[in-house]
Amino acid sequence: MLTSRDISSTVIDNLCNQVGRNVAVTCFYFDFAGRSEQSPAGVLGSLLKQQAFGLEVIPEEISEAYNDRKNSIGGQGLQISDILRMLQITSSRKRAFICIDALDECAAEHRVELLNSLGQLLQQSPHTRIFVTGRPHILPEIGRCLGGRVTSLSISTKRDDIVTYLRSRLASDTAPDTMDSTLEAEIMNKIPRDIAEMYAKAWTLRKLLWVTH
Secondary structure, three states: OOOHHHHHHHHHHHHHHHOOOOEEEEEEEOOHHHHHHOOHHHHHHHHHHHHHHOOOOOOHHHHHHHHHHHOOHHHOOOOHHHHHHHHHHHHHHOEEEEEEEOHHHOOHHHHHHHHHHHHHHHHHOOOEEEEEEEOHHHHHHHHHHOOOOEEEEEEOOOHHHHHHHHHHHHHOOOOHHHOOHHHHHHHHHHHHHHHHHHHHHHOOOEEEEEEOO
């Protein structure tokens, strides 16, 4: 079945295939199990590395800022304000698309800070666009932090999709003689119903959020 990560990967692949060399496509996939390692600075830093990697020459401002931090007492890492400034520099050289998957799995205390930072980036970088997947309950947060510049699209699992998938799997069964028509009918009736109920109860409906200016 199609997951939000499948959708994000498809979007990223299409962007990479369709855009020219003067466009940077970056991405970040949130994972609930890795919440402690997915701070706003870590996420933004990952996006910065990807954008900088796509440049033919690293801007001098970025190199200097990185070296200044590295040589400071204790080798203090870059602050969010530093990273945002560098993202503004890289996005001024290339149009930028940022894709973030499963934002709802970002820790709540980090999510607002990350969204506020992305809102600042959008204000300072008019050629940047952001694509996000997440459960519907975070949509108000996104609207507040990004100034209402959000277009959303609901994506849910349809029973017809589940039925089509099951039929294809049954048709490719290497041991068809082990299943009679009664068992096949029970599978086609019970599994789609149970999966639909499971998705409804688990709130796994996700929204795709395309942020524009």
